[in-house]
Amino acid sequence: MAILNTQSATFEYVVRLADNCLVLGHRLSEWCGKGPILEEDIALINISLDLVGRARSLYAYAATLNDKYTTEDHLAYRRDVKEFRNSLLLEQPNGDYAQTILRSYLFDVFSMLQLQQLIKSKDQTIAGISEKSIKEVTYHLEHSKQWLYRLGDGTDESHQRMELALKNLWRFSGNLFEKNEVDDVLMKEGIAFDIAQLKSEWLAIVEKDFALATLKVPENMFSQTGNLQGVHTEHLGYLLAEMQFLQRAYPDAVWD
Amino acid sequence: MENQSNQGILWEVFIQANAGIPHKHAGSLHAPDAKIALMNARDVYTRRSEGMSIWVVPSNAITASSPEEAGSFFEPSNDKPYRHPTFYKVPEGVKYL
Numbered sequence: 193m194a195i196l197n198t199q200s201a202t203f204e205y206v207v208r209l210a211d212n213c214l215v216l217g218h219r220l221s222e223w224c225g226k227g228p229i230l231e232e233d234i235a236l237i238n239i240s241l242d243l244v245g246r247a248r249s250l251y252a253y254a255a256t257l258n259d260k261y262t263t264e265d266h267l268a269y270r271r272d273v274k275e276f277r278n279s280l281l282l283e284q285p286n287g288d289y290a291q292t293i294l295r296s297y298l299f300d301v302f303s304m305l306q307l308q309q310l311i312k313s314k315d316q317t318i319a320g321i322s323e324k325s326i327k328e329v330t331y332h333l334e335h336s337k338q339w340l341y342r343l344g345d346g347t348d349e350s351h352q353r354m355e356l357a358l359k360n361l362w363r364f365s366g367n368l369f370e371k372n373e374v375d376d377v378l379m380k381e382g383i384a385f386d387i388a389q390l391k392s393e394w395l396a397i398v399e400k401d402f403a404l405a406t407l408k409v410p411e412n413m414f415s416q417t418g419n420l421q422g423v424h425t426e427h428l429g430y431l432l433a434e435m436q437f438l439q440r441a442y443p444d445a446v447w448d
Numbered sequence: 449m450e451n452q453s454n455q456g457i458l459w460e461v462f463i464q465a466n467a468g469i470p471h472k473h474a475g476s477l478h479a480p481d482a483k484i485a486l487m488n489a490r491d492v493y494t495r496r497s498e499g500m501s502i503w504v505v506p507s508n509a510i511t512a513s514s515p516e517e518a519g520s521f522f523e524p525s526n527d528k529p530y531r532h533p534t535f536y537k538v539p540e541g542v543k544y545l
Contacts, residue, residue, distance in 0.1 A: 230477075231477050231478060234488075234492050234495075235488060338484060338487065342481075
């Protein structure tokens with residue numbers, strides 16, 4: 193990797209934030225027209241649009257910080273798997289509603305804590321976008337939390353499905369707190385903060401909510417990482433193939 | 449109203465567009481309980497800033513007049529135009545009448 197300066201590190205950092213939003217936003221959009229009930233279909237798509245909107249603001253900013261990808265669309269549609277920096281948790285398939293809800297819940301708690309730090313960032317654009325996003329995420333978290341309670345502490349079947357989702361997803365949640373040299377550069381500038389320090393607070397909140405949902409945090413589970421090096425699970429490639437198809441087949445296609 | 453399949457019960461949604469004006473019936477939706485009904489109402493009926501307050505009421509808590517009673521309920525007032533306050537001027541500055 194080239195030597196990082198503040199600008200190139202900020203680019204990497206903003207793309208990382210945006211990739212999380214875009215990948216989860218795209219995953220949730222896959223529920224469009226297939227939600228378990230009409231009301232939840234609309235709820236998930238609302239959340240999906242919030243996430244894609246946030247990704248868009250962040251990509252637009254990132255596009256001003258580098259020479260290779262000059263528009264938000266280039267960042268979303270012209271990067272391959274190895275250039276994506278999103279958490280492995282977010283690219284996991286929708287599965288059933290339990291898995292979708294759990295994935296969102298784990299991310300929403302993380303997002304909330306992260307945004308509460310990022311609004312203090314010395315980078316005005318990051319701080320501004322974060323400020324705007326907090327209200328959205330407050331609702332996302334309420335939505336995923338309420339369903340976590342109801343599915344975890346619901347019927348035998350819903351409880352079993354939540355436990356299975358937990359088994360499938362937990363190992364991918366630890367990498368939300370990964371950091372690398374990008375963070376080191378930006379922490380000195382007051383642009384980023386030490387994300388690893390959020391983990392204990394995140395875990396305390398998750399354990400409290402899990403208790404209300406009659407669920408338990410799995411013990412001694414292997415934690416998978418690699419996303420900051422662009423090493424993803426096999427699912428991201430399929431997601432990008434579908435999401436990027438149009439711009440790959442017809443570069444620069446626009447609505448007429 | 450019976451509980452239909454596994455979609456939860458039916459709720460009626462009332463939205464208040466601005467402070468000081470009545471909540472108006474916006475439509476209905478399915479939800480398993482009041483909390484989720486309120487969230488669903490927010491997503492289904494206030495996506496385009498239609499409101500600032502929402503009420504949700506279980507549909508089966510509403511007692512409605514029946515069409516058969518319409519005659520005795522409503523027709524007697526048809527020939528009493530003096531009940532309409534059409535002879536007053538509305539003072540300036542009164543909103544939402």
